[in-house]
Amino acid sequence: MRLFYSFAINLYLLAIRLVSLRSEKAKKWLEGRRGGSQQRRQWRKNNPGRLLVIHAASLGEFEQGRGIIERWKYDFPDWKIVVSFFSPSGFEKALDLSGADFKTYLPIDRSTEMKDFISDLNPDLFVFIRYEFWFNLMNELSLKSIPYAFVSAHFRSSLWIFKPYAKWAKNHLLKASCILIQDEMSLKVVEKNGFSNSFLAGDGRIDRVAHLAQEEDPLPWIKNFKGNRLLFVAGSPWSGDEDRILGLIKQFPELCFIFAPHDVSGANVDRLVSRILPHDVDIYSKDHTESFRSNILILDTIGMLSRVYAYADFAFIGGGYGEGVHSILEPAAFGCPLFFGPKHKAFPEAGILMERGAAFEINLQEELVRKMEELIPSNEKRQQCRVICRSFVQENKGASSKMVAHLARLV
Numbered sequence: 001m002r003l004f005y006s007f008a009i010n011l012y013l014l015a016i017r018l019v020s021l022r023s024e025k026a027k028k029w030l031e032g033r034r035g036g037s038q039q040r041r042q043w044r045k046n047n048p049g050r051l052l053v054i055h056a057a058s059l060g061e062f063e064q065g066r067g068i069i070e071r072w073k074y075d076f077p078d079w080k081i082v083v084s085f086f087s088p089s090g091f092e093k094a095l096d097l098s099g100a101d102f103k104t105y106l107p108i109d110r111s112t113e114m115k116d117f118i119s120d121l122n123p124d125l126f127v128f129i130r131y132e133f134w135f136n137l138m139n140e141l142s143l144k145s146i147p148y149a150f151v152s153a154h155f156r157s158s159l160w161i162f163k164p165y166a167k168w169a170k171n172h173l174l175k176a177s178c179i180l181i182q183d184e185m186s187l188k189v190v191e192k193n194g195f196s197n198s199f200l201a202g203d204g205r206i207d208r209v210a211h212l213a214q215e216e217d218p219l220p221w222i223k224n225f226k227g228n229r230l231l232f233v234a235g236s237p238w239s240g241d242e243d244r245i246l247g248l249i250k251q252f253p254e255l256c257f258i259f260a261p262h263d264v265s266g267a268n269v270d271r272l273v274s275r276i277l278p279h280d281v282d283i284y285s286k287d288h289t290e291s292f293r294s295n296i297l298i299l300d301t302i303g304m305l306s307r308v309y310a311y312a313d314f315a316f317i318g319g320g321y322g323e324g325v326h327s328i329l330e331p332a333a334f335g336c337p338l339f340f341g342p343k344h345k346a347f348p349e350a351g352i353l354m355e356r357g358a359a360f361e362i363n364l365q366e367e368l369v370r371k372m373e374e375l376i377p378s379n380e381k382r383q384q385c386r387v388i389c390r391s392f393v394q395e396n397k398g399a400s401s402k403m404v405a406h407l408a409r410l411v
Contacts, residue, residue: 001165001166001167001168001169002135002136002139002168005135005136005168005169006110006111006136009108009109009110009136010110012108013108013110016029016030017030025088025089028088028092029087029088032088032091032105033105033107033108036104036105036107037107037116037117037120039104040104040117040120040121041120043102044120044121044122047080047101047102049078049079049080050076050078050079050080050124050411051079051080051081051082051121051122051123051124051125052072052076052079052080052081052082052123052124052125052126052127053081053082053083053084053121053123053125053126053127054068054069054081054082054083054084054100054127054129055083055084055085055086055106055126055127055128055129055132055134056083056084056085056086056090056094056129056132057085057086057087057090057129057130057132058085058086058087058089058090059087059089059090059093059094060090060205060326060327061090061129061130061132062083062085062090062094062129063205063208063327064129064130064151064152064203064204064205064208065083065127065129065151065152065204066098066204066207066208067204067207067208067399067400067401067403068127068151068204068400068403068404068407069081069083069097069098069099069100070098070099070400071400071401071404072099072404072407073099073100075404075408076408079124080101080102081099081100081101081102082100082101082102082103082104082121082123083097083100083102083103083104084103084104084105084106085103085104085105085106086105086106086132091103091105093302093303106134106137109134109135109136109137110136111136111139111140114134114136114137114139114140115140117137117140118137118140118141118144118146123146124146124411125146125147125148125149125407125410125411126141126146126147126148126149127148127149127150127151127407128148128149128150128151129150129151129152129204130150130151130152130153130154131150131153131154131155133161133169133172133173135168135169135172138172138175138176139172142172142175147177147410147411148176148177149176149177149178149179149180149406149407149410150173150176150178150179150180151180151201151204151403151407152180152182152201152202152203152204152205152399152403153179153180153181153182153186153198154181154182154183154186154346154347154348155181155186155189155190156186156189156345156346157189157192159189161173162189162193170193173195174194174195174197176197177197177410178197178198178199178406178407178410179195179197179198179199180198180199180200180201180402180403180406180407181198181199181200181201182201182202182203182348182399183200183203183348184200185348186348187199187200199406201399201402201403201406202396202398202399202402202403203329203349203396203399204399204400204403205327205329206329206393206396206397206399207397207398207399207400209306209329209330209332209333209393210333210393210394210397212306212307212330212333213310213333213334213390213393217307217310219304219307219308219310219311222308222311223311224291224292225256225258225282225292225297226256226311227256229254229255229256229295230254230255230256230313230314230376231255231256231257231258231311231312231313231314232245232248232252232255232256232257232258232312232313232314232315232316233257233258233260233305233308233309233311233312233314233315233316233331234257234258234259234260234316234318235260235305235309235315235316235317235318235326235330235331236260236261236262236305236317236318236319236326237259237260237261237262237316237318238262238318238319238321238322240320240321240322240341241316241318241319241320241321241341242272242275243321243365244316244341244362244364244365244368245257245316245368246275246276247365247369248368248369248372249276249279249296250279251369251372252372252376253295254376255295255376256295256296256297257295257296257297258297258298258299258308258312259272259296259297259298259299260298260299260304260305260308261298261299261300262318262319262326264299264300264301264302266300269283269298269300272298273298276296279294279296280293280294280296281294281296281297281298282294282296282297282298283297283298283300284297284298284299284300284301285300285301305330306330309330309331309333309334309336310334312331312334312336313336313337313382314336314337314339314372314375315328315331315336315337315338315339316338316339316340316362316368317331317338317339317340318340319340319341319343320340320341320342320343320344320361320362321341321342321343322341322343323343324343324344324346324347325340325341325343325344325347325350327347328340328344328347328349328350328353328359329349329393331389332349332353332358332359332389332390332392332393333389333390333393334389334390335385335386335387335389335390336382336385336386336389337358337359337360337371337375337382337385338353338358338359338360338385338389339359339360339362339368339371340359340360340361340362341361341362341363342361342363344361349392352392353388353389353392356388356392357384357385357388358384358385358386358388358389358392359389
C-alpha cells in the first residue's frame with residue numbers, strides 16, 4: 001500500500017508540473033517550495049528551543065487553528081510555533097499568523113522530502129488541522145518518536161480510510177497521540193472503527209468567528225450602500241450559486257446585494273458583471289469612496305467578507321454545488337438566515353442549523369425565492385434565525401482551550 005501511495009504522490013507531482021505551464025496557482029505551488037529546506041534550516045538555527053508545528057491545508061484550516069496558536073503562545077511563551085501550508089492561497093493570505101513565529105510550505109509527501117522536513121525543524125509536537133492525511137510524514141514522525149495529533153477533526157462513516165483496503169492508512173491514524181474531534185457524530189464513527197485515541201473537543205473555527213463577531217470594526221461605506229434596505233450577501237459564490245441567486249435581483253428590487261466572489265481577478269469580476277447586466281453594478285475598488293449608483297455591489301478584494309456579514313440580513317454561502325460549501329460559521333456568528341447548496345455534509349454545523357430552522361439547503365432557484373418571500377416581510381422570523389445562529393456559536397465556544405489542554409499532556 002505504501003508503494004501504491006508513493007506512486008500516486010509522484011503522479012500528483014507530475015500533474016502539478018504539467019498544469020503549472022498554464023496555471024498560475026500551480027506555478028506558485030512549485031515555486032513556493034523551492035529553497036524551502038534551506039530557509040527552514042536557517043530559521044531553526046536562529047530559533048532553538050521547543051517547537052510546535054501546526055499544519056493547515058489552506059486559509060480555512062489556518063483559521064481553525066488560530067485559537068490554538070494564540071492559546072499555546074500564552075500558556076507556553078518559551079515555545080516557538082511554525083505554521084506549514086499546502087496551498088498557496090493559505091500561505092499567501094495568512095498575513096497575520098496570530099503569534100506563530102514562521103510559516104513555510106509543506107513539501108510533497110515523499111519519504112525523502114519528509115525526512116528532510118523533520119530534520120530541518122526537529123519539532124517536539126506536530127499538529128494536523130481537520131483531516132490532512134500525509135502518510136509518509138506521519139511515518140517519519142513515528143520513526144523519530146515525535147508525537148502528532150489531529151484537531152478539529154471531522155469523520156464520516158463513508159470515508160475511505162475506514163474501507164478494508166485502507167488498513168495501512170488507518171493504522172497511521174491509530175498511532176496518533178490523540179485525535180480531537182469536532183462533533184459527536186464523528187466521535188461515534190471513529191469509536192465504531194476501533195479508535196481509542198479520540199476525544200470530543202469541538203471546532204476551533206467557532207472561537208475564531210465568535211471573536212470576530214465581538215470586534216468593533218465598522219465599515220462606514222457599507223452603511224451608505226445599504227441605507228434602509230435589507231442586504232443579501234453572496235459569500236464566495238461559484239457559477240452554480242450564481243444560477244440560483246441572480247434571479248433575485250429582478251424578483252426583489254427592494255433589496256440590495258453584495259457579491260464577494262472567491263476569485264477576485266479582473267476577468268472573473270467582468271464575467272460576473274456580464275451575468276448581472278442589464279442591471280447597474282458598482283465595483284468596490286472603483287466606487288466605494290463615491291456615491292453608489294445601484295443596489296448591486298461586487299466586492300473585488302480579499303479579507304473583508306467576514307466584516308461585511310455583520311451588515312447582512314441574508315447570506316448565501318457558495319460552493320455547495322461544486323467541491324463543497326465554504327464556511328458558514330462567519331455569517332452564523334453575525335446571525336442571519338443562511339442559504340447554501342446540497343454539498344455541506346463535511347460541515348456538521350450546517351445540519352444542526354438546518355434542523356433548528358436558521359439555515360436552508362437550496363437546490364432550485366424557486367426554493368430560494370419562496371424562502372425569501374417568507375422571510376422578507378417578517379422581521380420576527382429573521383430575528384428568530386438571528387437568535388438561533390448566535391446561540392449556536394455561543395454554545396460551542398471554548399474548543400481551543402480544550403484542545404490545548406489535551407495537546408499539553410503530550411509534551
